[in-house]
Amino acid sequence: MAGPNDGGPGGALRRDRFAFGALAEGEALVEPILGSWEANVDHALARSPIDVCSSRGEDAVVLGNLGVVRVLKVNAGSREVRVREGELCLLLPFGRLDRFGYAELAYAYDAPDTIGLLAERSKMDVRLLLPIPTDTRYSLPQWATYGRYFTAWDNWRKAYGCWRTQVPDDDPANHLVFGWGGGVAFAELMLAKRAGFRVAMTAGSDERLAFLREHGITPVDRRRFPDLSLPTRQQRADRDRHRRRRESVENFLGVVEELGDGHGVAIFVDNIGEPLYDVTLGALAREGVVTTCGWKAGMRLSHLRGAECISRHIHVNTHVWRIQDSPVIRDFQEAEGWMAPEGSDVIYDFDRVPELADDYANGRIGSYFPMYRVNPL
Template sequence: MVMPFSKRDRYGYAEIVYAYEAPQTIGLLAKRTKIDSDLLLPIPENSKYSLPQWAAYARYFTAWDNWRIAHRCWSTQMEDQDPGDHLVFGWGGGVVLAELQLAKRAGFRVAMTAGSDARLAELGRLGITGVDRRLFPHLTNDPDNPPSDPASVASYRTSEKEFLRTINALSGGAGVAIFVDNMGAPLYKATVKAMARQGVITTVGWKQGMRTYNLRASECINRHLHVNTHVWRYDDCATIRDQQEQTAWIPSIDPAGIYDFDDVERLAEDYSKGRVESYFPLYRVNKA
């Protein structure tokens, strides 16, 4: 497994990510490449799990690190609380799915959004409450260009009201204790409104927008903590891998959903158009 550490700080955390933002590195859309040996982490010998299952490791490694920090931050203010009385919620995605599995194991109530019947069924199979995002289709809100016409404003308010009603029901009226928000700007207004007091907004991505806005007085009064992480710590690589192997914290992968190397372009198109049901879309370089 390729560890994405092109440059690390003195504590081992990633500063620049291999093949993403690091100069003079290349991605993995090639059948042959060269990679520094210290970036290769072996799969456990005689692993109980398949290569396609391990191929989703990056989402899980990222989730492990983000959840570790977010959970500890929440606990600093709520150390005497029973997690079973509190809700961890996330906008849909593979990293969020992995984090919510950890949150569930820690005893929290867990729920996340999904936009298809297949994904809602998958969440149910994993013991995660699925929230159909089609129930609030107009929830996105561009903070730099908010809607001004009455119809758009009304549509947003209707969706926001339904979303907050759902959160209220799932949390017993308390709001979200830990909100995993890897979407960013267009959904951030709804994220903040859904938060519980002493809640944590945790972020390890910015899929739909990097710039978010806070009313700092409200965040202070509500004692909200904001966690921002990136990748994970190099020295934790083997630890996370071993936890996956030992605790079955690893995805199920349908072999029929794996794309061949020559179909990568089709995979990108299917993903962009929402035709990929898996939270972990994969392609194989070599035939098994």
């Protein structure tokens, strides 16, 4: 990514040559194979909520911090390394860590001097490379979706743990977990389903509704509530727009009440943000948890603190996951089959990455797992 954005997100991308120095001790030269297109790439191209070039103090940034790479060369030096040349690995998106192993800055996003996967060759610290099991039962595209799954694993554990502090012994089958649409929410709801909860999720296309139904998630057609989002700044004086929103909200909450047996949502996965936040809170049960690990459409939120206290709502906010948990999550995926369903991805060739950027930003991708191919396997 370089220079000013001249229109759509794809216009912020520029194909160019770049140079990086020799491998330092503990670094590996890698060949990216598949990259997962994530919301953080979309945010970077939109230069919102931050301009990552300005934040990093760099004129151009190579994006892409989640995907599969092949290790070409390792400069171990005096370090003991866990990766070998020729091995296929997952890139862990940690730029700077806090003292407990959580990310403060994200690799190939706001962490300076980090080189992402949107390049035919890259180099990175070997500590960020997690080998894929050599005898894995799953395809490379399935593994390339790990970013959404690792994030969901961490967020779900925190949200479920918080819910259990207030509802310690009731059967999850009596409770509803709901999510606004997205790949992380899908992965999280599959964990909720494993835990015994009833699960439901919105989707805005026939393809996605069928996908949810196929995997045991009750689909809720978002198109039934066309004015559910908050009016934009330009629409605030439009009384009819507000009336239509009230109707959409009332209809949506009616569906939630039915799905939740009149009690609302026990755990609501909301990675959207401001446009739907008041609806999320309105749908939440007493002792409910609203949990988020993203901010797709608005970071600034407000609520009535007294009402949230009286309802004993818990608000959970997480980001990425803990680096030392990475092998544990990988092994759980392999052992339990908690993976993106085979064939549920869509892959763009490297030359079509600008098209992928525009399609993602404009909601033209049916899959929850879009990705790009840089080099052949």
